[in-house]
Amino acid sequence: MTRFIFSNVFLFLSFLSSALSPWISSFSRPGVRDFSQLTLDLTRNELIVGARNFLFRLDLSNMSLIQAPGRTPATDISEQASVEERLRRQSVEKEREEKDNERRGERGSQESER
Structure with a gap:
């Protein structure tokens, strides 16, 4: 049964490929x-x-x-990587600042309760 289904799917895909071939374009370059x-x-x-x-x-x-x-150029790739690293660091720093601000807010509310 599985072999029958597989062969039917293969035949369908072969037909579909040949039917669509006038509209299909491919592109390749050596070494790319x-x-x-x-x-x-x-x-x-x-x-x-x-x-x-x-x-x-x-x-x-x-x-x-x-x-x-x-x-x-490889410099563009390394430059992109350094930009991504800088953005990641900025995100981490921002999260730290937000946590510090939250802690300061909690301390201030605890001190005012005393």
Whole structure:
């Protein structure tokens, strides 16, 4: 029974793939991996594709490459990491300040009760 279901699903997916193939585009570049980000720029009719250390601009109408990729410098990546670290530290400092203020408020109310 399971084999029957699997073969039917496989046949359906094969049919679906061949039926949709005229509308499916693929994009790849040698040496580029980890494609993970997609952004549409409808005002320019572009698809912006992000991969590890690369950005690509593609024409939405035919998925052709508009702009050859430039490798993202490692300094940009480390700079982004330092920005994230700074934001995390600021968040931790803010939490500490809030806790200190709460403690001061509790002490003040205890002293006024005496």
